[in-house]
Amino acid sequence: MKRRAIRYRRYVHSKWAKTKVLLSDPAIGRHIPPTKKLTAATLEEMLHQHKMVYVKPSIGAFGNGVIRVEWRPNTPQPYRYQRGLKKRQFDSFGEMSRSLLKLTSVRSYLIQQGIHLLTYRKKRFDIRVMVQKNTKGNWETTGIIGRVGDPRKVVTNVHNGGTLVPVEKLMEHYLPASRKSSFLQELRTLGVKVGQTLTNRYPGLKEIGIDVAVDNQVLPWILEVNTAPDPYIFRKLPDKRVFRKVYAYWKRHRPKRILKPLPKRYGLGIAKIRRRK
Ligand SMILES: Nc1ncnc2c1ncn2[C@@H]1O[C@H](COP(=O)(O)OP(=O)(O)OP(=O)(O)O)[C@@H](O)[C@H]1O
Numbered sequence: 001m002k003r004r005a006i007r008y009r010r011y012v013h014s015k016w017a018k019t020k021v022l023l024s025d026p027a028i029g030r031h032i033p034p035t036k037k038l039t040a041a042t043l044e045e046m047l048h049q050h051k052m053v054y055v056k057p058s059i060g061a062f063g064n065g066v067i068r069v070e071w072r073p074n075t076p077q078p079y080r081y082q083r084g085l086k087k088r089q090f091d092s093f094g095e096m097s098r099s100l101l102k103l104t105s106v107r108s109y110l111i112q113q114g115i116h117l118l119t120y121r122k123k124r125f126d127i128r129v130m131v132q133k134n135t136k137g138n139w140e141t142t143g144i145i146g147r148v149g150d151p152r153k154v155v156t157n158v159h160n161g162g163t164l165v166p167v168e169k170l171m172e173h174y175l176p177a178s179r180k181s182s183f184l185q186e187l188r189t190l191g192v193k194v195g196q197t198l199t200n201r202y203p204g205l206k207e208i209g210i211d212v213a214v215d216n217q218v219l220p221w222i223l224e225v226n227t228a229p230d231p232y233i234f235r236k237l238p239d240k241r242v243f244r245k246v247y248a249y250w251k252r253h254r255p256k257r258i259l260k261p262l263p264k265r266y267g268l269g270i271a272k273i274r275r276r277k
């Protein structure tokens with residue numbers, strides 16, 4: 001009974017569970033940076049192999065708790081990490097790992113190869129790809145938008161100071177005009193494939209927001225898949241048709257039970273309650 005409930009749920013929170021499902025499809029798996037559960041051993045192995053890794057809560061939101069870890073051999077204090085605005089540097093792996101593992105001991109974390117994101121005006125950016133089930137019940141990529149990170153932070157999330165910019169603008173310097181539409185098409189196709197693969201395991205899903213990093217070879221990497229993506233970010237696009245479609249689909253799918261306003265005696269609208277989480 002419990003298994004059935006998990007299978008049909010609308011939201012899947014565990015990044016690890018979603019990553020495992022996606023890795024089962026080789027066409028998608030080759031777009032996922034190596035990802036493992038965080039332990040002292042995987043930290044040592046992955047950091048020395050990739051030199052830059054991201055450590056993130058398996059169940060996280062808004063970029064909170066995400067840590068970027070770097071090893072810069074042949075520099076003083078070669079081991080560094082940053083979480084939020086806080087940066088720390090260490091002489092040895094042992095010192096760094098003790099400090100980091102203390103921060104991550106309470107919850108379950110993943111470790112992932114870091115992708116060196118492309119930049120726009122010297123700020124890192126990644127791309128949110130919105131994929132929703134359409135009226136026919138087929139997955140459709142309905143919106144694509146870029147998120148430019150706050151330069152003081154290691155994440156691009158809007159809740160962490162990120163700003164929203166059309167992808168065409170962000171990719172201008174990296175793609176000749178002739179390749180722009182094929183790049184966007186590649187993202188759309190990847191989005192649909194991710195939707196289809198996740199629904200094989202979780203048939204209850206209706207919409208997903210994929211965080212895609214692009215490396216300096218212009219290859220897309222899937223950083224994570226959100227199952228409760230924010231539709232409102234697409235209001236920022238000059239092409240108003242995008243938000244209209246995203247919103248229309250979202251409205252149709254939204255679970256009425258959750259969005260019903262709370263009785264007056266609570267004194268708070270649902271929007272406020274949600275934001276306080
Ligand atoms: N492997 C990585 N390489 C480079 N940057 C990364 C990597 N993983 C995460 N990031 C950066 O950190 C941000 C937040 O990471 P992620 O999306 O995995 O967690 P989250 O935003 O907290 O989760 P959610 O989107 O569910 O709220 C990403 O948008 C990206 O900017």
Ligand SMILES: [Mg+2]
Pocket residue numbers: 062063157211224226
């Ligand atoms: Mg995210």
